[in-house]
Amino acid sequence: MELIFEISKHGRSTADVPASDVPAFNIGDAIGSKYLRDDLDLPEVAEIDLIRHYTNLSRRNFGVDLGFYPLGSCTMKYNPKVNENVALLPGFTGLHPYADAESAQGNLQLIDEMQKYLCGIFGMAEFTLQPAAGAHGELTGVMMIKKYFEKKGQKRRIILIPDAAHGTNPASSALCGFEVVELRSNSEGGVDIEHLQSLMTEDVAALMLTNPNTLGLFERNIEKVAQIIHEKGGLLYGDGANANAFMGKVRPGDLGFDVIQLNLHKTFSTPHGGGGPGSGPVGVAKALVDFLPVPRVVKADDKYKWSGKFPDSIGRVRSFYGNFNVIVKAYTYIRSLGAEGLKRATEMAVLNANYIKEILKPYYDLPYDRGCMHECVFSGTRQVSESGVHTSDIAKRLIDYGYHPPTIYFPLIVHEAIMIEPTETESKETLDTFCDAMIAIAREAKENPDGVKCAPVTTPVTRLDEVLAARKPDVCWKRS
Amino acid sequence: MELIFEISKHGRSTADVPASDVPAFNIGDAIGSKYLRDDLDLPEVAEIDLIRHYTNLSRRNFGVDLGFYPLGSCTMKYNPKVNENVALLPGFTGLHPYADAESAQGNLQLIDEMQKYLCGIFGMAEFTLQPAAGAHGELTGVMMIKKYFEKKGQKRRIILIPDAAHGTNPASSALCGFEVVELRSNSEGGVDIEHLQSLMTEDVAALMLTNPNTLGLFERNIEKVAQIIHEKGGLLYGDGANANAFMGKVRPGDLGFDVIQLNLHKTFSTPHGGGGPGSGPVGVAKALVDFLPVPRVVKADDKYKWSGKFPDSIGRVRSFYGNFNVIVKAYTYIRSLGAEGLKRATEMAVLNANYIKEILKPYYDLPYDRGCMHECVFSGTRQVSESGVHTSDIAKRLIDYGYHPPTIYFPLIVHEAIMIEPTETESKETLDTFCDAMIAIAREAKENPDGVKCAPVTTPVTRLDEVLAARKPDVCWKRS
Amino acid sequence: MDYCPHTSEDIEQMQAAIGVAGIDELFADIPEKFRLKQMPDIPAALSEQETVSVMSDLAGKNKLPQFTLTGAGAYHHFIPAVVGHITGRAEFYTAYTPYQAEISQGLLQAIYEYQTMIAHLTGTEIANASMYDGASAMAEAAVLCAKMSGRNKIIVARSVHPEYRQVLRTYSWANGYTVVELPYAPSGQIDLESLQRKLDDQVAAVLVQSPNFFGVIEDIAPVADAVHNKGALLVAGFTDGTSLGILKPAGAAGADFVVGEGQSFGNPLNYGGPYLGIFAAKEKFMRRIPGRLVGATVDKNGRRGFVLTLQTREQHIRREKATSNICSNEALCALAAGVYLAALGKNLKRLSELNIYKTQYLKNKLLGLAGWKEVFSSPVYNEFVLRCPDSKKVNEKLKNEGITGGYDLQKNYPELENSLLFCATEMISKEDMDKVADILKR
Amino acid sequence: MDYCPHTSEDIEQMQAAIGVAGIDELFADIPEKFRLKQMPDIPAALSEQETVSVMSDLAGKNKLPQFTLTGAGAYHHFIPAVVGHITGRAEFYTAYTPYQAEISQGLLQAIYEYQTMIAHLTGTEIANASMYDGASAMAEAAVLCAKMSGRNKIIVARSVHPEYRQVLRTYSWANGYTVVELPYAPSGQIDLESLQRKLDDQVAAVLVQSPNFFGVIEDIAPVADAVHNKGALLVAGFTDGTSLGILKPAGAAGADFVVGEGQSFGNPLNYGGPYLGIFAAKEKFMRRIPGRLVGATVDKNGRRGFVLTLQTREQHIRREKATSNICSNEALCALAAGVYLAALGKNLKRLSELNIYKTQYLKNKLLGLAGWKEVFSSPVYNEFVLRCPDSKKVNEKLKNEGITGGYDLQKNYPELENSLLFCATEMISKEDMDKVADILKR
Ligand SMILES: Cc1ncc(COP(=O)(O)O)c(C=O)c1O
Ligand SMILES: Cc1ncc(COP(=O)(O)O)c(C=O)c1O
Secondary structure (H helix, E strand, O other): OOOOOOOOOOOOOOOOOOOOOOOOOOHHHHHOHHHEOOOOOOOOOOHHHHHHHHHHHHOOEOOOOOOOOOEOOOOOOOOOHHHHHHHOOHHHHOOOOOOOHHHHHHHHHHHHHHHHHHHHHHOOOEEEOOOOOHHHHHHHHHHHHHHHHHHHOOOOOEEEEEOOOOOHHHHHHHOOOOEEEEEOEOOOOOEOHHHHHHHOOOOEEEEEEEOOOOOOOOOOOHHHHHHHHHHOOOEEEEEEOOHHHOOOOOOHHHHOOOEEEEOHHHHOOOOOOOOOOOOOOEEEOHHHHHHOOOOEEEEEOOEEEEEOOOOOOOOOOOOOOOOHHHHHHHHHHHHHHHHHHHHHHHHHHHHHHHHHHHHHOOOOEOOOOOOOOOOEEEEOHHHHHHHOOOHHHHHHHHHHOOOOOOEEOOOOOOOOEEEEOOOOOOOHHHHHHHHHHHHHHHHHHHHOHHHHHHOOOOOOOOOEOHHHHHHOOOOOOOOO | OOOOOOOOOOOOOOOOOOOOOOOOOOHHHHHOHHHEOOOOOOOOOOHHHHHHHHHHHHOOEOOOOOOOOOEOOOOOOOOOHHHHHHHOOHHHHOOOOOOOHHHHHHHHHHHHHHHHHHHHHHOOOEEEOOOOOHHHHHHHHHHHHHHHHHHHOOOOOEEEEEOOOOOHHHHHHHOOOOEEEEEOEOOOOOEOHHHHHHHOOOOEEEEEEOOOOOOOOOOOOHHHHHHHHHHOOOEEEEEEOOHHHOOOOOOHHHHOOOEEEEOHHHHOOOOOOOOOOOOOOEEEOHHHHHHOOOOEEEEEOOEEEEEOOOOOOOOOOOOOOOOHHHHHHHHHHHHHHHHHHHHHHHHHHHHHHHHHHHHHOOOOEOOOOOOOOOOEEEEOHHHHHHHOOOHHHHHHHHHHOOOOOOEEOOOOOOOOEEEEOOOOOOOHHHHHHHHHHHHHHHHHHHHOHHHHHHOOOOOOOOOEOHHHHHHOOOOOOOOO | OOOOOOOHHHHHHHHHHHOOOOHHHHHOOOOHHHOOOOOOOOOOOOOHHHHHHHHHHHHHOOOOOOEEOOOOOOOOOOOOHHHHHHHOOHHHHOOOOOOOHHHEHHHHHHHHHHHHHHHHHHOOOEEOOOEOOHHHHHHHHHHHHHHHHOOOEEEEEOOOOHHHHHHHHHHHHHHOOEEEEEOEOOOOOEOHHHHHHHOOOOEEEEEEEOOOOOOEOOOHHHHHHHHHHOOOEEEEEOOOHHHHHOEOOOOOOOOOEEEEEOOOOOOOOHHHOOOOEEEEEOHHHOOOOOOOOEEEEEEOOOOEEEEEOOHHHOHHHHHHHOOOOOOOOOHHHHHHHHHHHHHHOOHHHHHHHHHHHHHHHHHHHHHOOOOOEEOOOOOEOOEEEEEOOOHHHHHHHHHHOOEEOOEEHHHOOOOOOOEEEEEOOOOOOHHHHHHHHHHHHO | OOOOOOOHHHHHHHHHHHOOOOHHHHHOOOOHHHOOOOOOOOOOOOOHHHHHHHHHHHHHOOOOOOEEOOOOOOOOOOOOHHHHHHHOOHHHHOOOOOOOHHHEHHHHHHHHHHHHHHHHHHOOOEEOOOEOOHHHHHHHHHHHHHHHHOOOEEEEEOOOOHHHHHHHHHHHHHHOOEEEEEOEOOOOOEOHHHHHHHOOOOEEEEEEEOOOOOOEOOOHHHHHHHHHHOOOEEEEEOOOHHHHHOEOOOOOOOOOEEEEEOOOOOOOOHHHOOOOEEEEEOHHHOOOOOOOOEEEEEEOOOOEEEEEOOHHHOHHHHHHHOOOOOOOOOHHHHHHHHHHHHHHOOHHHHHHHHHHHHHHHHHHHHHOOOOOEEOOOOOEOOEEEEEOOOHHHHHHHHHHOOEEOOEEHHHOOOOOOOEEEEEOOOOOOHHHHHHHHHHHHO
């Protein structure tokens, strides 16, 4: 498709600007022409062409509303339409962040209740909704850990992170000045307890654990892990991006986690928007409450307001109060499902993952053959060795079958990883036809490997030259 | 794609129903079980599957927002998004039709002003907004004509209708008990004046004229035509479906039309919704005002209200007041364009049609080679005789080029008619690439006629068996 | 605003290609003296921002009640969010009638599904793709019966919606048919004896509504027998479509045509429109019914597909001999209805039940007020008629509290003095109804 | 509500396929003692209808002002209807980050176009696909400068948004960097001499904003020279993005990074979020910047296509050595911004002008009030600071009339007593402003 710049023609526009109802004047004179720009190189398109451009672009994009999207670690569940609608209520969209508390009681109540609900579901003492995404929540959490030790007068340099962890975990730790030490996984995909014991010193601030981890496996020795960390005065950080595996079934706070971040755009069904906005609330145990970002909502005389008076706070990690409108959707989700509904979501998510795991086990290698939680991780090694078909080929071929591919090549500890997260909103029929496609591709890989390697063939473009893209980066269109 | 019934599974649903907050009871006992149904055979689908079903269906449908839609006589102009938005304001969508006048002043004002604007633009004495579509407006107009003569004590049996007319014209006349007599077109595509003179008697109630007619040609002798009709006491009815050719340039009222219906879903840019809702206001000259449908908006003491006190009215043609929410969009359109904008729309629509006509003239037969108004009508006869490629083949082939086909085989007086109405909202670039496609198809018809006859090849289904559909009609799915 | 993309160069180039020197030349066919010199009196063009502000002001001049107890042909129901998300898909709402089947499969299939749901729901065998509204659907059914039978009398129950009867009268007058009204019995149902008396061999059709305008459920089967015995056809309407979730549909009880308003299925009140006319019938009338029909067929490769079918009934083919003049219908409203029904599924029954419970509660509450009496004795769905001491005062009191009261029947039925038609849907809470009683007690 | 489609048979069949007898077996890995017995305290599930009613009530507890004179980092602009229609396309908003390029060309191309528009607008060479918000974008730029240079001091103008400075302090503290604040001159611009004095070879970056928090336009070129002379980098922010429609962008005046809040471009106020961080830079920093980047490339048939590129900067490849930890960004907000900018096109300049005219009018009106004085002398865009006799009373009076007044600067600048920061966008009419003056005269 042509770029919006390529269909631009001088003199056209979509949006007009009202005539001024106040006196106009020469702005160059008034402001000083040195402050003014000489050009304004934006596209010029009529409304019909703009709408066609973006509408047709949308049709070159795959979303949950078109079909199954089993992208592991991303919890691509269905986004209920009613949540979208209520989030568009003018009362929610129209308020300025500096509206006085009296005018914002609805929003403040929603924020306060949301924090309380999350505390209840996850067993934490307090939550902040300020972080804008999961990684931002991690950063906030790690900052609080840093502050906690600062307050204690301890200089702990290290954060332990399992080899299976999501890349944001080490990156967030590093962005906070910590040294990252990798913790090995054991043969059953859990924490290697001996290795942990050997690494755990008083120089270790925290272990960042994802539980269930990125293999979709629950840490059976979690009690032991927490004990090892806590005994040495360390903190246990939980990456809650996988909360769709346990909400309503077990609470991180009860398991010994001191800090946990959530991804509302995963577990709480707010749409991911093609890469955001997300929302990454962080919950903490009692010992860390004082370090939460400011401002925090407080209630007095039955009225809510913002307060910044928390001297030990790490400060702010974002302007204003977070991705408020995303939180509205997550709040709506919690209210409409209720406690039982949240639990059922978890149960069905785990059921679906185990079902896929069992059906596909004969066709793809399953490196850790045990009950999984909300996702299961296969390996494409068999296909590689048998016919040179790689996980990426299998992924691309799934597109031709009408599916979004699973997450691939992650977690890094599984060779040729294929990470499938079906979520609870998919029907058995969908899982069955998806498994049929996976099985058919396994057969194709044997019988017609070159066909698989050519996939996808049903898309507007075939496989793209990523090497070229990185070698000669073109990230900004230039008039030629 | 599967039918919604085929993906249905017992026990699923999208929409739930709140629990009762008032006492429940046995309804069979209360109402009598003979009044109750035994089965309720509706689809049962989860929200995710419902959304995917209909979203994927939408992707198998072509609309103006995807591309050029030059469907002649249908005025498929762009539907401005702001109109859609304001029509969704709760003040407009939320009111019950029996809301008291005091609560509905906004709606009543809008209706009153809309009628006034239409009177101004079309030079009529009064308008009704009650009819739900163009054909409904025609029926209403013809009814008023009937009433007019009834009042006069005249029994006129006949309505004259040109051979080029849209099918709704004769059908509406017949639904009102009139006999339809066909009026011939002359060699330049206008009214055959002599024929008209010979047909015009005191048994003729009216001539239903579309001007410009369905050939896109303006009736040069309109003054004469009106004179002939009026001299014999007849009325001149204008089918205003083609108003996009003249609004702001000439007024039917000034030309001598006594009744005219409009198609807001054409001229006034309300979206056609895949076949409705439309809106077909009818304007009348002074002599017919008393016959307008009831109720009518009246104003007293600066307040608007509905009044049914018009004893000569034909009565009602619809419940309530017409397709109100469609009228909101048309009103918005008029307000945002203003008089100058409406005129410019007409001018550009006519420019676009003439441009296409000139570009394609060398490649397709042009039965009436003169300046056209908002649409132009070619004939595919050359292609038929040269290579057996029919207009329907050309139409289907255009689909493969990414366009919606023009109207075909209408008007009936043109063999293998190809009726192209570009509208004013299309850019020169769009017209140029469309013409390129038409020219390419003319070449294909010569060089590869079988290829053209196979079209379309890019659609989810190829040409469908319409004969089978009519011979063994299956208009209701049955569980097999 | 201005939605024409042309720049002045575009216009010049196009004029040159056409061979004209200016736009006005394109309008040369319009006789000079008629060319509009002075533009009509319309307020100046608005920017988009101004447009929104003008329209918001206008919408703001309407006062939405807290809730409404009026139904009377238009019903306030909850619309699941999915409906608007689907009808808001541009591919649907910016399309024309699906003449070109290959690029209109989406709409064609959705309408085929709608037709099927409506046929099931009404207990008939077929349904068309929609009519303008309930009233015109009923009028067209009557005209059709007269045309098919060659008879020219139409009997309509007085308990049919007053506006439907008005529309019927207009259509019948235009066609030269006579309309005869049939009284209701004290039960609120039609007076069967009177019907027997009125039925003669000039009667083409009998038109009833169930639930009728008073909310009363009619006993269709004996009516159908009586009508058919005299060689006439039975056209049955309904009020609130959600009643079909629980009541035996007239089609199953012998009606030849089931027509009515489909607004209840996912379409907002919209001050009366756009709504959609439901038109369903026995299969034998398939080639005679008005309106569009979508049929299933196959493509050249044997794949299932959908087309507009039996078009020879329609005006664009048959012209003055068409079964109706209808062309554009209410496709998007029918799409909404289809999505609504698919969303509810079997829950439609639960919704109907809820409407009945609420209605009973409201009725009991109001009957507890001094001087209020039931007018009709037959069972009702979600509307009912009560006589009260002073109907004007009742509605006035409620209005002062931001509540729309009942529909005052005296306008249309002089004999029903101080009688109000009330409606309670799932949108009315117990609290609301208690409040109504409290207000009226004062 | 419940969005799981499984029927009880489905569940049974699946359990059988897995080989478990019940759901709880699937959670066997959770140590018994931790399994949740008692559900957390959350109100009972709601039907969709109840959900809408609960949420509407909550939204109704907020009071929207008639209009607001506060900007201060979030701006009330008109959003053309096209924006919501595009971001409402399900294919866009229900997608994840476009990792699988072949079925994500829509979003990838739209973001590539966004990057291009932002680079043009900011006068830089490249822009990323968005950051969380303006504040975190600025903080990340500062951290990046420190990392690249190995220096650990960051100078930030006090005239930068107070919350941005707070975020900067948090990020800097976490990384062990020192933040030094730079005073403003009486003109409202930064004190260039003080800057010169503070610049030493430990300074990694200087952070300014133009227009700055006081609405004052900074003179970027001399600042850039001074900064570059000491081997530091210049990070320039802005307040209201629409100012870029007319003001010379900092990139063109020598800034190395241009960062800021993109909310003004088609995103509603939303009580503070979601917004989007704009991050643009000179090309030479391309391989070091945080966040996603979409690049153009070709497919196997030579067709143009788009991919996420230079991913080796990112956490999922480089882990603790990544240039940032950012993963999800604000893609849909960036899409909105792209649509907004494409919709306005060159009209963005006219919009900027309108903002300036309105602002000047408001300023004059307020300066006409007894005791009101200008605080800064430099030119402004659409915000300005005035000192008044009693700022609290001013805002109180306006609030009583349903108007949000100015931002009281004393909270963040103790020296600016009774000083209010006012903002006038195209959403404020002459009438509104006259009314404000009238109210304050009383
Ligand atoms: C396990 C895990 N942790 C953290 C994140 C980061 O979340 P976000 O993309 O919202 O920053 C992700 C996202 O993919 C994840 O899967
Ligand atoms: C010339 C003409 N007249 C009348 C009509 C009927 O209008 P509607 O479809 O709104 O009933 C049409 C619609 O195609 C038309 O083109």
